[in-house]
Amino acid sequence: MSSREAVLRRIRQATADLPKDPVSVPRSYLRHAPAVVPGDRSAAVALLVERLTEYGAEVRRSAEADLPAAVAGALAAAGSAVVPAGLPDAWLARWSGVVRRDAPPLTHAELDATDAVLTTCAAAVAESGTLVLDGGPGQGRRAPTLLPDLHVCVVRGAQVHSAMPEAIGRLAPARPLTWISGPSATADIEMIRVRGVHGPRRLTVLLVP
Amino acid sequence: MSKTFMGWPAFPKAAETATADGQLRANVRRATHTIRTKRAALVDERPDWQDLRDTAAALKDDVLAHLDTYLEQIEEKVTAAGGTVHWAGDAEEANRIVTRLVQDTGETEIVKVKSMLTEEIGLDGALAAAGISARETDLAAAIVQLGDDLPSHVVVPALHRNRSEIRDVFVREMGKHGRPAPEGLSDDPEELAEAARLHMREKFLTSRVAVSGANFMVAETGTLCIVESEGNGRMCLTLADTLISVVGIEKVIPTWQDLEVYLQLLARSATGERMAPYTSTWTGVTDGDGPRAFHLVLVDNGRTRALADPVGRQALRCIRCGACMNICPVYERTGGQAYGSVYPGPIGAILNPLLKGADDPQTASLPYASSLCGACNEVCPVKIRFTDVLLELRHDIAEGDAKVKHPAERVALKAVAGAMGHGALWNAAVKAAGTAGRLVPKNAQLPGPLRGWTDSRALPDIPEESFRSWWKRTEGGTK
Numbered sequence: 001m002s003s004r005e006a007v008l009r010r011i012r013q014a015t016a017d018l019p020k021d022p023v024s025v026p027r028s029y030l031r032h033a034p035a036v037v038p039g040d041r042s043a044a045v046a047l048l049v050e051r052l053t054e055y056g057a058e059v060r061r062s063a064e065a066d067l068p069a070a071v072a073g074a075l076a077a078a079g080s081a082v083v084p085a086g087l088p089d090a091w092l093a094r095w096s097g098v099v100r101r102d103a104p105p106l107t108h109a110e111l112d113a114t115d116a117v118l119t120t121c122a123a124a125v126a127e128s129g130t131l132v133l134d135g136g137p138g139q140g141r142r143a144p145t146l147l148p149d150l151h152v153c154v155v156r157g158a159q160v161h162s163a164m165p166e167a168i169g170r171l172a173p174a175r176p177l178t179w180i181s182g183p184s185a186t187a188d189i190e191m192i193r194v195r196g197v198h199g200p201r202r203l204t205v206l207l208v209p
Numbered sequence: 210m211s212k213t214f215m216g217w218p219a220f221p222k223a224a225e226t227a228t229a230d231g232q233l234r235a236n237v238r239r240a241t242h243t244i245r246t247k248r249a250a251l252v253d254e255r256p257d258w259q260d261l262r263d264t265a266a267a268l269k270d271d272v273l274a275h276l277d278t279y280l281e282q283i284e285e286k287v288t289a290a291g292g293t294v295h296w297a298g299d300a301e302e303a304n305r306i307v308t309r310l311v312q313d314t315g316e317t318e319i320v321k322v323k324s325m326l327t328e329e330i331g332l333d334g335a336l337a338a339a340g341i342s343a344r345e346t347d348l349a350a351a352i353v354q355l356g357d358d359l360p361s362h363v364v365v366p367a368l369h370r371n372r373s374e375i376r377d378v379f380v381r382e383m384g385k386h387g388r389p390a391p392e393g394l395s396d397d398p399e400e401l402a403e404a405a406r407l408h409m410r411e412k413f414l415t416s417r418v419a420v421s422g423a424n425f426m427v428a429e430t431g432t433l434c435i436v437e438s439e440g441n442g443r444m445c446l447t448l449a450d451t452l453i454s455v456v457g458i459e460k461v462i463p464t465w466q467d468l469e470v471y472l473q474l475l476a477r478s479a480t481g482e483r484m485a486p487y488t489s490t491w492t493g494v495t496d497g498d499g500p501r502a503f504h505l506v507l508v509d510n511g512r513t514r515a516l517a518d519p520v521g522r523q524a525l526r527c528i529r530c531g532a533c534m535n536i537c538p539v540y541e542r543t544g545g546q547a548y549g550s551v552y553p554g555p556i557g558a559i560l561n562p563l564l565k566g567a568d569d570p571q572t573a574s575l576p577y578a579s580s581l582c583g584a585c586n587e588v589c590p591v592k593i594r595f596t597d598v599l600l601e602l603r604h605d606i607a608e609g610d611a612k613v614k615h616p617a618e619r620v621a622l623k624a625v626a627g628a629m630g631h632g633a634l635w636n637a638a639v640k641a642a643g644t645a646g647r648l649v650p651k652n653a654q655l656p657g658p659l660r661g662w663t664d665s666r667a668l669p670d671i672p673e674e675s676f677r678s679w680w681k682r683t684e685g686g687t688k
Contacts, residue, residue: 004296014517023271028260128484141498179488188349199440
């Protein structure tokens, strides 16, 4: 008998005493953030800003038309930035650094030698201060958002959900997803939170209403 | 060869050594109290916390009751998404599968994302025996590996070490395995984290094979999920050409939507955060993004043994958040290594005997490593009734099929049962105890087989008058 068959057989023997019907699952938890009235987008956005700031991310609000200036400001200290396919070129018009396109894909070493990455996102969750990237247009593959030390992410107000249950059904699990809640951190040394271990040490969010 | 808990002494003996170490106790106390406080504050934010727990427990019960069909579903979905699924009945088979998969790539140094299961099965040692160096990339796991130490916590494995001990390990060991620690490294946590960043970056950029575990596997979609803080997980999951995920068969959740329950519970319970900084989900392989080969190794290694125990099977709901150990008064005083397992604390006290059988003195000692205060029941995000399982296991060890009996308890219980079944004998015994109580000095040891009881407990004050005699004399307190 293969190990697969042996494991499955042991499972069936072990659970023989249990009813075959599905276990009834209560679903009484909230589908929105406790402090936010469902549908109140501006309250959700305010909560997202509060949570991102608490985690040490920098948040700048920008009108759509002012994005080129906001991007230039956020990337001011960076000499080079990766830009995924699908990101509007106009956003980079005011920035004078080196733009690296990820096509053909940049090598790990090239990405490691790049200062910043500029992306959009697929969704944001206010309650936990989370940005979700799904590799769609303007986000690109995962490695470029990981190796540069500064991640600048453009988030639109319409993408902000107050809590996880509102967001998760809109995401496509077949795509590789990265959920980012503040910059890389550790508390492994005496439970003291240190920002920045392996992922980008700085996260700047440009919030477009 | 990496260190293991092989031949570890039984809990009372190991605890004696651990509790005598003042530095260890201070380190563990600081860490557990810090996480406890953070967790409590974040749990208070959620008026629906109990509702989330109810859902999480019920979903896992559904998974366990139909684990065969859920695993078949995962296998089908992962395979359809370009992954390869392997089944391992035990640790030895899992290690053999992973070793062969790594050998097939021709690589001799690989990177790892922290995984308790790979610790449980001793994967690093098995790979080392085959000439493959598996480097831990989680900061705490790396501290343990570099220091040839053993883990003491499921979330923060190096929780028993303070900053100066960590500095010494980095300075002494990093150079032997790659980029050395920077000159003049201090014990400032920021500097230590920076040293780890530099040491690991080199490995992330060049390693072609990564090994991980998983926090969750979604049956509906074949999606795996890893929750982490540092970004080492993302590095391994993204930069390697071949990803091998070694996952316990109980890590299943039914649907994609169900992740919303566990992702809201896990970080709050584990580290006192709303979400850990990074959560990654992936389904098989994706063209042009991340590994080109994905292997999922499903591991039993005693899980079906635990599943067959009608009381104990609830331990398989565990999502390894560590809240039970952070709240445990016993763990706080002994630290994790005293439990002689990668799973310490209350979950270790029940999971180890359930997975392995309480057939050796060390494993059989674990269900007694508890005061039964029940604090773990209250904090568990999946509502494991630890005290129910502990009592059941103690019963098994004292009277049931377990090969190792706890002799003192068995003798004592038999004596008590005999006396309680016989009214006159019981009254006489209680009366005698009242008289004896006046004579027994404080901190006395009980004689003979009962001595085990007083080894770690003070004898309670014995009232001079029994309740029965008081009731009779005062007519139920009315006189």
